[in-house]
Each structure stands twice: as C-alpha cells, then as structure tokens.
Amino acid sequence: MKSSKFEPWHGASYGVALALALATVSTSPLSAASAAQDTAPWQDITPKSGLSGWRTTGGAATYDVVDGELVGRAMVGKTNSWLVSDARFGDYIMEFDAKTDPLLNSGVMVRGQSRPDYRNGVVHGYQAEIDPSPRAWSGGMYDEQRRQWLYSLGRNDAARSTFRSGDWNHYRIEAIGNRLRTWINGVPATDVVDDTDAAGFIAFQVHAIPDRDAARHPEARFRNIRVITDRPQRFAMPETGLEQQGWLANRLGDRERKAGWTLLWDGRTGAGWRSAKGGAFPTKGWSIANGALSVTGGGGDIVTATPYRNFELSVDFRIAEGANSGIKYRIAPDGSGIGLEYQLLDDARHPDAKMGRDGNRTLASLYDLIPASNLLDPASPGKRINPPGEWNRAVIVVRGNHVEHWLNGFKMVAFERGSPAFRAAVSQSKFANVAGFGEWPESPILLQDHGDHVDFRSIKLRKF
Incomplete structure (x- = not known):
C-alpha cells in the first residue's frame, strides 16, 4: 500500500527549504546535507551515443541519445521495454531528470533483476514510478513483476501534487542497506524497508502502447543521470518525517x-x-x-x-x-x-x-x-x-x-x-x-x- 500515516505528510515546504539551503549559509542538518551534494563523488552514467554499457530487453521500444538525453520511443505491443545497465549496483544514490508523454507510464529500476529461472528472464524488482496519469503516483515504489506496490502515494498528497505531467521532473533515489527512499522535485515520496534484493542493475522503462497511439510513438526522456557509489550513506538526506513502509517479514524498521x-x-x-x-x-x-x-x-x-x-x-x-x-x-x-x-x-x-x-x-x-x-x-x-x-x-x-x-x-x-x-x-x-x-x-x-x-x-x- 503505497505512507502508512493516516494524514498525508505535508512536505511541500521541503523543496523550498532545500533551495534556501543552497542559497544561504546555515548549520541546519538539511543545509549541511544539501551542501555536501556539491562535493559528493558523483559519477555521470547518462548513456552515450551507441549505448555502450547498456542493453535493451523486453518489448520493441527504441532507445537513442539525442542532445545528451536518453530517448525511449514506445511501440505497439503487450511487452514493456527496458534499457538495462551492464553494471550492477548495491548501495548508491541516484539522481536524474525525467519527462514523459502524458500518455506514457514509465519508471526506473532500482537494483533490478532478470534471471532465466524467474518468468523467462523478465525484468523485475524495485521500480521508482513515473506516472503521468491523474492518479499521479510518480516517485512511488513498485515491485515490478513481483509484489506490485510497496509504497503507493495514496496518502502522500504533497508528492502527488508536485509532479508536472509532460514536463521535466527531478528524481532522487537512495538505496542504502535495506532502505529505499525516493524524492520527486525535492519532495519526499517513499520510504521503504525491504531485504529482497541487495544489488542489481539500473534500467529505464518504456511501456508498450495500444494500436490507437501507434502514430504518435510517445517518448520517455531522461537526462543528467548520476550516481554516488562510494560510501553513499555519507551523503544521504536527513530524516524527512515521511512514514516508513516495512516489508521485513515479522520485523519492524x-x-x-x-x-x-x-x-x-x-x-x-x-x-x-x-x-x-x-x-x-x-x-x-x-x-x-x-x-x-x-x-x-x-x-x-x-x-x-x-x-x-x-x-x-x-x-x-x-x-x-x-x-x-x-x-x-x-x-x-x-x-x-x-x-x-x-x-x-x-x-x-x-x-x-x-x-x-x-x-x-x-x-x-x-x-x-x-x-x-x-x-x-x-x-x-x-x-x-x-x-x-x-x-x-x-x-x-x-x-x-x-x-x-x-x-x-x-x-x-x-x-x-x-x-x-x-x-x-x-x-x-x-x-x-x-x-x-x-x-x-x-x-x-x-x-x-x-x-x-x-x-x-x-x-x-x-x-x-
């Protein structure tokens, strides 16, 4: 079920606080964490022309790099497509910008999995959602091809309201230990504790489309994709007050x-x-x-x-x-x-x-x-x-x-x-x-x- 708190957490002020922290000198934990991002050991992993280090799997969508942006174009079919990293990632922090056609659902795999003994190698696992529908659950944590929603935005109106359909949106994902957190445009979206997958690939999803949308070939675009893999816990954001959803069997986070x-x-x-x-x-x-x-x-x-x-x-x-x-x-x-x-x-x-x-x-x-x-x-x-x-x-x-x-x-x-x-x-x-x-x-x-x-x-x- 998508925060477990009954009242939605009103986190709209988080983005304002983050911007102020970058512009002013402060000793608050938030500003300290924000300032630390400037000196963090970020690595640019945005795919380059030719897509070296990445592979496609699943459906028939095409992937290309245009003016430094990864562009996935949807195709008719029933199977979703993925651009999958050759590299595997354990603990890391990731940031990127994403823009999708209002018709096109998408997502980014976090510690993604694919193996022959599970549904013929289908991509599965944690996915940070990109949801331009009126439901607006972008930033939610979905367990692709497995348990479905680990953290919906059914009780997080602050995160739902910040997503801009058809425009660029900024994502932050922290996968550290058994804790997964996401932000959408600076607003905390999810906080999940789960121990199913400790490492996996990063992958960019493009949904298949019905015949009626074939002429449009809607696109999902990604840019400024970067990660911290060197002791990322040093650069984790402070606690946000967002409720945590625990998926540890018979244990509490x-x-x-x-x-x-x-x-x-x-x-x-x-x-x-x-x-x-x-x-x-x-x-x-x-x-x-x-x-x-x-x-x-x-x-x-x-x-x-x-x-x-x-x-x-x-x-x-x-x-x-x-x-x-x-x-x-x-x-x-x-x-x-x-x-x-x-x-x-x-x-x-x-x-x-x-x-x-x-x-x-x-x-x-x-x-x-x-x-x-x-x-x-x-x-x-x-x-x-x-x-x-x-x-x-x-x-x-x-x-x-x-x-x-x-x-x-x-x-x-x-x-x-x-x-x-x-x-x-x-x-x-x-x-x-x-x-x-x-x-x-x-x-x-x-x-x-x-x-x-x-x-x-x-x-x-x-x-x-």
Missing part, C-alpha cells in the same frame, strides 16, 4: 517503531493470541512454521489477548486456491465472533464472491455490507490482487467512527460506523437482527477459521 508500530505476532509462537472461545491457543487447525501463522481448519477463530479501539492494523496474507477467511474487528462482547470483517477470499474461485449484494463478499470488502472498490483510482476500478500462493497486504484503519480498508496500497472501502448509510447497509445484511452491530467501542482483533488454508505474517498495529 526503526522508523516504524518510532511511529508506534508493534508486532501482534512474534513469528514463532502463539503468544498474544488465544482461541476466540476462550482458553489457550488452539492445539489443532492452526500451525506456525517458516515465519507464517497458518489456519488449515478445525481449530476455530483466534483473537488477540488485548482489545483495541483506535488503530491501524497491517496484515500480510496468502490464500490457497478457493480459500475463504477474514480479519474481524469491533466484534461483539458475547464471544460469538460476530463483527465487522475485512473479507479474505479467492474471488475467482470461491462461490461467496457471487453472493451477498453488489460484490460485498469479495476480497477487501466490509463483509456483507460494503463492496470493495478502488477509491483512489476510479478510472481503474479493479483490484490489484496477487494470486493465490502469493502475499498480499491488508490494512484496516479505525479512527473513532471512521473506518477504511486498504488492499496492496489502494483504499477499497471507507465508511462511518453508526451513520445512516452504515445502518442502512446493516439492515439489508445478515446482521440485521444483531443489536448494535459494529458499533461496539472496542474489541480484540480476530483471525477467522473458515475451514480453508490461509497464511498470515507481519501482523502489526499502531494505536491512535
């Missing part, structure tokens, strides 16, 4: 801890969880192995030992084909397990997806009440789902009566508990006769045993 996140599951034992019917952690139907908490059926629901009122909950889940489960909150105090539910479902194979009303029993929906829909990008109403057997991320935000469901960086549901619209939905649901449904002030978090195999990990929460 430093800034996640500082933001108040705690793990609800330790990755090894059943500590902190118990049977929803009371007593200890189930002795059957649930298992713990290889960093996953798995339900296989027959053990009953489990709940946290602690109740929660206002919180943000993040859960990575992996469903088997045809599986059904759920994450419940604001559950009834009578021990019945009835409550608000973030539906977990294989929409393509489980019959529940076609039941209820208007799809309100599908993945990420408020079960039997409100169907999931892409609220951040109405032009693309579908869900971004990784298929059964691969990990997805569910996020639930409860702040007073306001509730949101997020799936893989996209907001899918938003509602107000107790509102006329909410109560109307309840009246048409299977919970119509449950007094006070969903309006209880607090409750434990519940993981549902619906008899199917579902894995959970990286279960983390922060209280508001």
Whole structure:
C-alpha cells in the first residue's frame, strides 16, 4: 500500500527549504546535507551515443541519445521495454531528470533483476514510478513483476501534487542497506524497508502502447543521470518525517517503531493470541512454521489477548486456491465472533464472491455490507490482487467512527460506523437482527477459521 500515516505528510515546504539551503549559509542538518551534494563523488552514467554499457530487453521500444538525453520511443505491443545497465549496483544514490508523454507510464529500476529461472528472464524488482496519469503516483515504489506496490502515494498528497505531467521532473533515489527512499522535485515520496534484493542493475522503462497511439510513438526522456557509489550513506538526506513502509517479514524498521508500530505476532509462537472461545491457543487447525501463522481448519477463530479501539492494523496474507477467511474487528462482547470483517477470499474461485449484494463478499470488502472498490483510482476500478500462493497486504484503519480498508496500497472501502448509510447497509445484511452491530467501542482483533488454508505474517498495529 503505497505512507502508512493516516494524514498525508505535508512536505511541500521541503523543496523550498532545500533551495534556501543552497542559497544561504546555515548549520541546519538539511543545509549541511544539501551542501555536501556539491562535493559528493558523483559519477555521470547518462548513456552515450551507441549505448555502450547498456542493453535493451523486453518489448520493441527504441532507445537513442539525442542532445545528451536518453530517448525511449514506445511501440505497439503487450511487452514493456527496458534499457538495462551492464553494471550492477548495491548501495548508491541516484539522481536524474525525467519527462514523459502524458500518455506514457514509465519508471526506473532500482537494483533490478532478470534471471532465466524467474518468468523467462523478465525484468523485475524495485521500480521508482513515473506516472503521468491523474492518479499521479510518480516517485512511488513498485515491485515490478513481483509484489506490485510497496509504497503507493495514496496518502502522500504533497508528492502527488508536485509532479508536472509532460514536463521535466527531478528524481532522487537512495538505496542504502535495506532502505529505499525516493524524492520527486525535492519532495519526499517513499520510504521503504525491504531485504529482497541487495544489488542489481539500473534500467529505464518504456511501456508498450495500444494500436490507437501507434502514430504518435510517445517518448520517455531522461537526462543528467548520476550516481554516488562510494560510501553513499555519507551523503544521504536527513530524516524527512515521511512514514516508513516495512516489508521485513515479522520485523519492524526503526522508523516504524518510532511511529508506534508493534508486532501482534512474534513469528514463532502463539503468544498474544488465544482461541476466540476462550482458553489457550488452539492445539489443532492452526500451525506456525517458516515465519507464517497458518489456519488449515478445525481449530476455530483466534483473537488477540488485548482489545483495541483506535488503530491501524497491517496484515500480510496468502490464500490457497478457493480459500475463504477474514480479519474481524469491533466484534461483539458475547464471544460469538460476530463483527465487522475485512473479507479474505479467492474471488475467482470461491462461490461467496457471487453472493451477498453488489460484490460485498469479495476480497477487501466490509463483509456483507460494503463492496470493495478502488477509491483512489476510479478510472481503474479493479483490484490489484496477487494470486493465490502469493502475499498480499491488508490494512484496516479505525479512527473513532471512521473506518477504511486498504488492499496492496489502494483504499477499497471507507465508511462511518453508526451513520445512516452504515445502518442502512446493516439492515439489508445478515446482521440485521444483531443489536448494535459494529458499533461496539472496542474489541480484540480476530483471525477467522473458515475451514480453508490461509497464511498470515507481519501482523502489526499502531494505536491512535
């Protein structure tokens, strides 16, 4: 899901501060870091005529160097194209300017990967997004051909608003250790902690285009491409206040801890969880192995030992084909397990997806009440789902009566508990006769045993 903070971080002043730092003498950390860039050991890696040190792969786009600018021209097809560096990079800082046709999505690979045993050598891995669409997620971190969005800009309006479609935009990328950060036109865009790839190539993407755009051959242009590879941590920018998205399995990043996140599951034992019917952690139907908490059926629901009122909950889940489960909150105090539910479902194979009303029993929906829909990008109403057997991320935000469901960086549901619209939905649901449904002030978090195999990990929460 694309910042994990509920309110967007207002970072527009960052670019102003950076400009002032370059023009004035100051002892602030920002100005010190800005001044250090002038003496940093930058290396120009802008491709030269002939593209020596680079290779093309993927689709049919053409790459050329014109007046010192790398120009990629899109071609009709279904496969995206890449200009890939022969060199591999581990820790580094990179800056470049990019300009794309408003029709053309693009991106730059950070520690990119390609190997024969993974999808026939397709380019995959971390990508700094260039997104000229109205969604404007430029600077976001996308896991190309793998997990999709690691950090969308769904909660970072400051970065979204700074991108200039059809014009030059300045990017900065810091890949240092297991931390990846991006800036767009001086505004912090993403802060990701992930340990999947420690090194890889740099690559410039050109999307394929449909037949209707064939006559235009839209372009993606890049210039002033430079890197620091010699101890780049010396030239890293100061902390920005942007929320961090952690992808370390069952672990928290430093800034996640500082933001108040705690793990609800330790990755090894059943500590902190118990049977929803009371007593200890189930002795059957649930298992713990290889960093996953798995339900296989027959053990009953489990709940946290602690109740929660206002919180943000993040859960990575992996469903088997045809599986059904759920994450419940604001559950009834009578021990019945009835409550608000973030539906977990294989929409393509489980019959529940076609039941209820208007799809309100599908993945990420408020079960039997409100169907999931892409609220951040109405032009693309579908869900971004990784298929059964691969990990997805569910996020639930409860702040007073306001509730949101997020799936893989996209907001899918938003509602107000107790509102006329909410109560109307309840009246048409299977919970119509449950007094006070969903309006209880607090409750434990519940993981549902619906008899199917579902894995959970990286279960983390922060209280508001």
